[in-house]
Amino acid sequence: MEKSFLLGLYETMFRIRTFEEEVKRQFEDGNIPGFIHLASGQEAVSAGACAAINKDDYIGSTHRGHANLIAKGGRTDRMMAELFARETGYCKGRGGCLHITDMSVGSLGANGIVAAGIIVTNGAALSSKLLKNKKVTLSFFGDGATNQGKFHEAMNLASLWSLPIVFICENNLYGEATPQAKHMKTKDIAVRAKAYDMPGIVVDGQDVLKVYEVMTDAVKMARDGKGPSLIEAKTYRFHGHHIGDPETYRTREEVEEWMEKRDPIKLFKAKLLKDFKVSGSEIDPIETKILKEIENAVRFASESPAPDPATLTQNVYA
Amino acid sequence: MEKSFLLGLYETMFRIRTFEEEVKRQFEDGNIPGFIHLASGQEAVSAGACAAINKDDYIGSTHRGHANLIAKGGRTDRMMAELFARETGYCKGRGGCLHITDMSVGSLGANGIVAAGIIVTNGAALSSKLLKNKKVTLSFFGDGATNQGKFHEAMNLASLWSLPIVFICENNLYGEATPQAKHMKTKDIAVRAKAYDMPGIVVDGQDVLKVYEVMTDAVKMARDGKGPSLIEAKTYRFHGHHIGDPETYRTREEVEEWMEKRDPIKLFKAKLLKDFKVSGSEIDPIETKILKEIENAVRFASESPAPDPATLTQNVYA
Amino acid sequence: MTEMKLITGKDAIRDALIEEMRRDKTVFLLGEDLEQATFGVTDGLLEEFGAERVRNTPISENAIVGAAIGAALTGMRPVAEIMFADFLMDAMDPIVNTMAKARFMTGGQAKIPMVIRTPSGAGLSAGAQHSQSPEALFMHIPGIKIAVPSTPYDMKGLLKTAIRIDDPVLFFEHKMLYYEGGEVPVGDYTIPFGKADVKRKGKDVTIVAVLAMVKKAMMAADILANEGIEVEIVDPMTLNPLDMETIINSVKKTKRLLTVEEGARTGGIGAEIAARVAEDALDYLDAPVKRLGGSDTPIPFSPVLEEAMYPTEDTIANAVKQMLG
Amino acid sequence: MTEMKLITGKDAIRDALIEEMRRDKTVFLLGEDLEQATFGVTDGLLEEFGAERVRNTPISENAIVGAAIGAALTGMRPVAEIMFADFLMDAMDPIVNTMAKARFMTGGQAKIPMVIRTPSGAGLSAGAQHSQSPEALFMHIPGIKIAVPSTPYDMKGLLKTAIRIDDPVLFFEHKMLYYEGGEVPVGDYTIPFGKADVKRKGKDVTIVAVLAMVKKAMMAADILANEGIEVEIVDPMTLNPLDMETIINSVKKTKRLLTVEEGARTGGIGAEIAARVAEDALDYLDAPVKRLGGSDTPIPFSPVLEEAMYPTEDTIANAVKQMLG
Numbered sequence A, B: 001m002e003k004s005f006l007l008g009l010y011e012t013m014f015r016i017r018t019f020e021e022e023v024k025r026q027f028e029d030g031n032i033p034g035f036i037h038l039a040s041g042q043e044a045v046s047a048g049a050c051a052a053i054n055k056d057d058y059i060g061s062t063h064r065g066h067a068n069l070i071a072k073g074g075r076t077d078r079m080m081a082e083l084f085a086r087e088t089g090y091c092k093g094r095g096g097c098l099h100i101t102d103m104s105v106g107s108l109g110a111n112g113i114v115a116a117g118i119i120v121t122n123g124a125a126l127s128s129k130l131l132k133n134k135k136v137t138l139s140f141f142g143d144g145a146t147n148q149g150k151f152h153e154a155m156n157l158a159s160l161w162s163l164p165i166v167f168i169c170e171n172n173l174y175g176e177a178t179p180q181a182k183h184m185k186t187k188d189i190a191v192r193a194k195a196y197d198m199p200g201i202v203v204d205g206q207d208v209l210k211v212y213e214v215m216t217d218a219v220k221m222a223r224d225g226k227g228p229s230l231i232e233a234k235t236y237r238f239h240g241h242h243i244g245d246p247e248t249y250r251t252r253e254e255v256e257e258w259m260e261k262r263d264p265i266k267l268f269k270a271k272l273l274k275d276f277k278v279s280g281s282e283i284d285p286i287e288t289k290i291l292k293e294i295e296n297a298v299r300f301a302s303e304s305p306a307p308d309p310a311t312l313t314q315n316v317y318a
Numbered sequence C, D: 001m002t003e004m005k006l007i008t009g010k011d012a013i014r015d016a017l018i019e020e021m022r023r024d025k026t027v028f029l030l031g032e033d034l035e036q037a038t039f040g041v042t043d044g045l046l047e048e049f050g051a052e053r054v055r056n057t058p059i060s061e062n063a064i065v066g067a068a069i070g071a072a073l074t075g076m077r078p079v080a081e082i083m084f085a086d087f088l089m090d091a092m093d094p095i096v097n098t099m100a101k102a103r104f105m106t107g108g109q110a111k112i113p114m115v116i117r118t119p120s121g122a123g124l125s126a127g128a129q130h131s132q133s134p135e136a137l138f139m140h141i142p143g144i145k146i147a148v149p150s151t152p153y154d155m156k157g158l159l160k161t162a163i164r165i166d167d168p169v170l171f172f173e174h175k176m177l178y179y180e181g182g183e184v185p186v187g188d189y190t191i192p193f194g195k196a197d198v199k200r201k202g203k204d205v206t207i208v209a210v211l212a213m214v215k216k217a218m219m220a221a222d223i224l225a226n227e228g229i230e231v232e233i234v235d236p237m238t239l240n241p242l243d244m245e246t247i248i249n250s251v252k253k254t255k256r257l258l259t260v261e262e263g264a265r266t267g268g269i270g271a272e273i274a275a276r277v278a279e280d281a282l283d284y285l286d287a288p289v290k291r292l293g294g295s296d297t298p299i300p301f302s303p304v305l306e307e308a309m310y311p312t313e314d315t316i317a318n319a320v321k322q323m324l325g
């Protein structure tokens, strides 16, 4: 693999992490309202998956969507401005964390209703099929979402119509305060693909190269008209369900063990240095650049104006 | 097996068939309004399944529910009166074919919304669990219903809570005008049980003894607190989706072949005579009795009064 | 003068679909059993347009509406069918929380040019779950346009507009109107949303009626005419946008308002219209407003009970006389 | 005189649940994340009542409501929680087509004593899918009783009644009221459904308000009192049954009606109430009725926009002055 490509993966993950941690600080400083769902710890899934598709392909996202959008090419300044509820935000401050999106980079939207985005992504895949434009759609959702009826209906329809779509379950082991074992009996969510005669694959969601690899095959299948797949990426969220979550459902030890031993960024950096002979001097400038970028994003956001109340009724209709 | 038990199974199937065929005549004569869904051809599923449970166990039914209710002990006169929209009907003429039920024999109701009955049957199983009364619930639905989100949510919840329930998919190969291959890629619906870590079993729905056998095991499992199962009974409806269905989606030959070679009543009668040494003189009186019963049911229905418009607003609230 | 032909409501819908699909390749249909359609609306379309553009779906209302939304977001103009309006309840989440809100939530990035067609209304003894008229519910959901045609002419013209505009539209087709005949121009025409149609001119009482109730109101008008009472019948055509101007101008003339709908009376279409009149034209009213609607009960299977729960030409005529007497 | 204590709305709900579960073994809870509840209402209940009666569910709103219906049909009194009222849309089918209709469709055989509790309302910058006030939608669905308490006292008393009656109840808890304090009697008491509560007596204008808008109306009343204007504030307490008698008697006294709600103004609670007054008390009105409600838009994330879309004490006070001026 090209070194530039590998460094690109690292940059994406580092950008996501830096953004998320800054969002947490800004929220705690009272600069961000509403409910914020962070994806720190899950970077490798978004980075690996989006590296496997093209700029003009589509993704569908969830309430925990910052990482998905950044990996697809979203700008961190417009994102930060959205979280700050400013007019310069991607959604003009109307969407916030739950609905953050940039349709110009192919994000169909972040849906705050669990699993509601999955049925919508089928539609994008359907138009690609009808328009014969060879685009592929990635549909992101969590483990808890796979207990929703919409997940089932979407999977069945996608398999029946062999839509050019890949379903990616970011299994971070919890749905809000509920561990997987308390919301389903199934151990591997990937087996649910059997119900639709669809390939179901489990992958280590902390290993960006493994994610990239399985996704590359699944995307090729989809693009070649051979139908959808369900990829279950086992991952973990380092922070609470939303900022302020008391986290009574898991131990501090569990979290710290993941942060130490299974941090996707640490793991990949070590691999870059060891297996790919990348030198620290090649990585440092990337990190510096990103830190600056996020600093500027915060400045951009805080200097941007809030929406004008007089514009409240805009964009309800065409 | 006791001869009386075997003859009982035969009687149930013969009662269902005679009732359904009479309903068809009465509808065609203009005595029954609305949409009528007949279960002729599917008798062995209801008869075999309900023979495996107790009088005080529960069943949940669908738009094609006459057979389920008769097998659970519903009276054909009150049923016919309901289809005639008379005050003496089980639902006082308010329900009709789509909602026909007798809660006193343990039928939770026939739900006209595909798959909507499945989520409700879970609740009955849940109260049995909470009240520790050892009752079991049978949940009937069709092949098309298994593409509904509610099916998925109900199966997952039942398995997670190991509810005392058995899910019975009456796979009659079509959902309205859509053959199974056009509504799902999966060949056997039973495999969908895997998504919930639940046993899934395929059984010949035209063989009442086979149905009884698998159901007996599944019911025992449920009653013993070992959790639910999904039983897929492959069957066939001899008539259209509803009376008046043009049936453009299947050939006359296909229908006739099933009627000749796979009629559950013919098959079981032959088995009784051959394998179980039952004599025709033991069967004839049963058939005569049933024919008389259905004749009386029609008389009862046609002599019963229509509801009084003044009672329209009754039973909306307690 | 444009050439006219007599067709049924069913064929008016069918013709609109065929003409729009021929005109615009991005228009396609999806829904349950479109090949052998419950009310025959889409029969034969598969033959002309093929299985890619006439898509039979599994019984998955959420997946149907969701797929339509996603396709609309990405360059298509889907027309989804929900087999009975009662089943809209199954897809209420994608309709209310995504379809209606996506444009607003994204600050205007999302465009959702889609139509959901669905047969509503009673009259077939189909019972409580296959006979409902839920139109009024959606007036309370900002972001959804709502069409409620009462004649073949209106059905065809409004459906073409629904398919061409860039907002999501809920298009209600009353089952009983599928088989009613009416004059329709040969060839292409559209009817704008938000413009009420005065179906009959009169000076004594304003009747606002929708869907199948327009015909009942027209029948009542004939009964009343024999007694020298001239009612004006206003058909809003669309509930969102709602043309209150035409309604209020009529009320200013007649000084009396009667609303007639098939859905449950409480919280119905008439509630909003009556409230608007009480806000904006109170001083013109010479008599209390009146609302007729379905009884506040589920819909019974029994034909005699079903009949008893809806306004008829007689109950409408009597209501008018009460208002005048 | 009964002993009183000051508690929050959240604890009023919590106490009602605890007392009813102690009183009646057939009462149990099911819903998402009840162990670590989003608004803390059910925290700690698992410890007292155990996992059998405090049931955490998967994210499956249809299965939750369906299970509650089935349990209610077979001898239990389930209290289901839908985490946000917005998610009622996910379970709209079982609520509208089964829960509301089962008793009627079965000719009275089915009895469904269940409650669906759900937090509604805005104020937390939770955006378009986590801030809605859909109460009015359900007024249009016969067969569902609807509670809309505005104080801890009402919350506890109405919830106990909701749990004890034999009809299905939708119980709305406004998020902002969870943390408001109020006096509540120590020990058991219930409040009947269908009886409005006059929260403030006055002679000049009748204000009908629900949920969080009652407090805003009370604040407006204080502002107005300084200017010598005495408004009467009527809180319907339940929307079905709806106590129109109390509302109309108030209007007959004040000759003026203003309705205030948080949900979208069009097709809202005020529409039905205003229409009823225009039907049954028109001649008593000295001024056009007025309705204040949420703007007819989805709910924006931005706090400044969210603020701008709802009635405030000032907009309420100004509306009252307009009606008098």
Ligand SMILES: Cc1ncc(C[n+]2csc(CCOP(=O)(O)OP(=O)(O)O)c2C)c(N)n1
Pocket (backbone or CB within 6 Å): A063, A064, A112, A113, A114, A141, A142, A143, A144, A145, A146, A172, A174, A175, A176, A241, D032, D059, D061, D083, D087, D090
């Ligand atoms: C239909 C619906 N039900 C409940 C919620 C509340 N909720 C928001 S996120 C969440 C947990 C989702 O879990 P999962 O799918 O695993 O995603 P994760 O948060 O772990 O990324 C819940 C219950 C919702 N937004 N929508």
Ligand SMILES: Cc1ncc(C[n+]2csc(CCOP(=O)(O)OP(=O)(O)O)c2C)c(N)n1
Pocket (backbone or CB within 6 Å): B063, B064, B112, B113, B114, B141, B142, B143, B144, B145, B146, B172, B174, B175, B176, B241, C032, C059, C061, C083, C087, C090
């Ligand atoms: C939610 C919903 N969608 C569609 C329908 C219309 N409908 C009634 S029965 C039926 C087919 C059901 O097929 P299946 O589950 O296989 O049962 P069968 O009729 O074959 O017994 C359909 C589509 C409905 N009643 N409810």
Ligand SMILES: [Mg+2]
Pocket (backbone or CB within 6 Å): A142, A143, A144, A170, A171, A172, A173, A174, A175, A176
């Ligand atoms: Mg998760």
Ligand SMILES: [Mg+2]
Pocket (backbone or CB within 6 Å): B142, B143, B144, B170, B171, B172, B173, B174, B175, B176
């Ligand atoms: Mg079938």
